[in-house]
Amino acid sequence: MIEVRIHGRGGQGNVVAAYLLATAAFETGRHCQAFPSFGAERRGAPVTAFVRIADVPIRRRCQVAEPAFLVVQDSGLLHIPATVDGLKPGGGVLVNSPLSSADLSAECGRPTIALPATALARDIIGKPMPNVALLAAFLTLTGILPTEALAKALAHRFKGDMLERNTKLIEAAAALVPAGAWRETAHA
Amino acid sequence: MLEALEGSQAIARAVALCRPGVVAAYPITPQTHIVENLSKLVADGRLETELVSVESEFSAASVALGASAAGSRAYTASSSQGILLMAEVLFNISGMRLPVVLTCANRALGAPINIWNDHADSMAVRDCGWIQLHCANNQEAVDTSIQAFRIAEATELPVMVCVDGFVLTHTLETLEMPDQKLVDAYLPPFRFSRMLDPKHPLSLGTLVGPEYFAETRQAHHRALLDSVGAILEADRAWQAATGRSCGGLLTVEGPEDARIGVLAMGSLVSTFEEAMEVLPGRKKAKLIKLRAFRPFPDEALRHVCEGLTDLVVVDRAISTGFGGVLGGEVRSALLEMKKAPKVHNVALGLGGRDVPMEMWPRLLAVPKEVEGFRILDLDPAKLEPADL
Numbered sequence: 001m002i003e004v005r006i007h008g009r010g011g012q013g014n015v016v017a018a019y020l021l022a023t024a025a026f027e028t029g030r031h032c033q034a035f036p037s038f039g040a041e042r043r044g045a046p047v048t049a050f051v052r053i054a055d056v057p058i059r060r061r062c063q064v065a066e067p068a069f070l071v072v073q074d075s076g077l078l079h080i081p082a083t084v085d086g087l088k089p090g091g092g093v094l095v096n097s098p099l100s101s102a103d104l105s106a107e108c109g110r111p112t113i114a115l116p117a118t119a120l121a122r123d124i125i126g127k128p129m130p131n132v133a134l135l136a137a138f139l140t141l142t143g144i145l146p147t148e149a150l151a152k153a154l155a156h157r158f159k160g161d162m163l164e165r166n167t168k169l170i171e172a173a174a175a176l177v178p179a180g181a182w183r184e185t186a187h188a
Numbered sequence: 189m190l191e192a193l194e195g196s197q198a199i200a201r202a203v204a205l206c207r208p209g210v211v212a213a214y215p216i217t218p219q220t221h222i223v224e225n226l227s228k229l230v231a232d233g234r235l236e237t238e239l240v241s242v243e244s245e246f247s248a249a250s251v252a253l254g255a256s257a258a259g260s261r262a263y264t265a266s267s268s269q270g271i272l273l274m275a276e277v278l279f280n281i282s283g284m285r286l287p288v289v290l291t292c293a294n295r296a297l298g299a300p301i302n303i304w305n306d307h308a309d310s311m312a313v314r315d316c317g318w319i320q321l322h323c324a325n326n327q328e329a330v331d332t333s334i335q336a337f338r339i340a341e342a343t344e345l346p347v348m349v350c351v352d353g354f355v356l357t358h359t360l361e362t363l364e365m366p367d368q369k370l371v372d373a374y375l376p377p378f379r380f381s382r383m384l385d386p387k388h389p390l391s392l393g394t395l396v397g398p399e400y401f402a403e404t405r406q407a408h409h410r411a412l413l414d415s416v417g418a419i420l421e422a423d424r425a426w427q428a429a430t431g432r433s434c435g436g437l438l439t440v441e442g443p444e445d446a447r448i449g450v451l452a453m454g455s456l457v458s459t460f461e462e463a464m465e466v467l468p469g470r471k472k473a474k475l476i477k478l479r480a481f482r483p484f485p486d487e488a489l490r491h492v493c494e495g496l497t498d499l500v501v502v503d504r505a506i507s508t509g510f511g512g513v514l515g516g517e518v519r520s521a522l523l524e525m526k527k528a529p530k531v532h533n534v535a536l537g538l539g540g541r542d543v544p545m546e547m548w549p550r551l552l553a554v555p556k557e558v559e560g561f562r563i564l565d566l567d568p569a570k571l572e573p574a575d576l
């Protein structure tokens with residue numbers, strides 16, 4: 001079972017990101033579970049969402065305390081210690097940040113992959129929503145699912161031009177991260 | 189068809205498959221997505237129903253009451269303070285023996301305000317005369333929602349389907365959605381024997397004096413006790429149609445020779461099912477999933493408790509000044525046993541506190557730690573010593 005935790009702020013599509021990742025897994029025949037942990041329901045408040053992917057039905061319904069991967073939609077949240085709480089040894093951290101991965105890793109004192117997800121989304125879909133770009137990068141890093149599965153999941157939500165732009169966004173984000181870099185952790 | 193759906197969306201789709209004539213509800217977290225999805229189904233032309241937007245939960249329940257009395261299949265949903273605001277009408281619905289179905293997206297009660305999951309709301313209306321069924325996962329939430337209409341219409345009793353707020357309502361997971369043909373065959377159109385009809389006028393809920401009141405209560409009590417048969421029948425017929433059972437009144441799993449039992453309701457059961465395998469602990473234990481809280485299945489419970497020395501009852505609500513509601517009821521049900529297990533009652537996960545799988549081995553140690561009742565996952569550092 002792969003357990004992922006998504007951190008972001010209300011309004012950044014954190015829950016949607018979790019649902020999309022789980023739906024993408026479902027599209028490849030896997031079992032999935034995704035759910036949020038809301039604080040106060042307002043824009044800007046920290047939001048956490050959880051995703052589990054497995055080959056068998058998933059019965060545990062507790063929060064993900066020891067994720068193998070973190071997807072962080074707002075780099076400001078890295079300053080809150082709870083964001084990286086329980087990350088498994090060797091686990092991967094993917095952050096929406098305009099910095100280079102080397103600079104961001106030096107800044108937060110741990111190996112981190114940076115992706116300028118907000119800028120990519122603004123350029124390609126015209127909205128500053130970092131979630132789809134981050135998910136595309138996550139799938140490319142881990143190789144757990146083909147990015148086409150994400151495109152299929154998006155097809156449940158978008159049509160026409162918006163779906164096309166999102167597909168372009170997936171390709172652009174995937175090209176910016178080292179494919180398979182987290183493969184070992186994902187298959188541990 | 190196997191789909192990946194959010195719990196609320198799946199419940200709304202299940203309700204729509206039952207072709208309700210009237211849906212009335214007022215939004216409240218965490219129930220909102222259920223009503224939102226039903227509205228969307230109506231807007232998209234996928235559900236033909238009279239969708240009534242009301243100004244409060246009191247009105248939502250009242251509309252469901254009136255619709256049901258007029259012979260329509262009626263549905264509503266709420267949570268927490270919304271259930272409290274409905275309370276007066278809930279008693280009227282059951283007292284008039286109207287087969288309304290309600291989803292309770294279980295949430296804590298204020299004050300202090302808390303939007304997260306526990307069972308305080310449905311427990312607060314424990315005595316409202318409704319059937320109350322709890323769901324361990326979203327497949328059960330879908331299946332029980334459909335079964336609920338069949339049970340309600342067979343018994344002329346309202347059914348409350350309890351699903352853990354957020355933990356189930358906001359969780360997207362893999363589940364099987366039945367198709368319309370299957371549900372149509374399982375649930376024939378609603379024909380209400382006492383339907384209000386201007387040609388044959390009659391009054392419902394009129395004044396009943398001391399000379400008849402006790403008898404109405406006895407008849408209602410008898411109907412709820414006898415609804416056990418309809419609950420089991422509905423689950424058996426569903427299993428025949430789909431291959432899936434929700435467990436009737438209750439289910440038990442774990443080794444035959446286990447001496448310790450853990451009893452829980454709702455989504456905690458799902459977590460404990462996996463924990464039993466992943467973190468079995470040193471002692472063998474059985475897990476009892478209580479699905480029917482009303483009618484309380486005391487006979488079935490005594491049967492599955494045979495051979496146990498200790499039973500840990502997990503409440504997700506507290507009756508302050510008493511302890512766990514479920515714990516108290518289980519204790520009294522087991523009194524009739526010749527060799528009853530000792531009951532240890534704990535509360536867990538109040539106000540949405542996360543219950544990790546590691547809680548399972550801790551529960552197995554409860555017989556040595558807890559005599560009466562205790563909130564097991566308290567953090568003593570957050571309390572004044574005098575409050576412990």
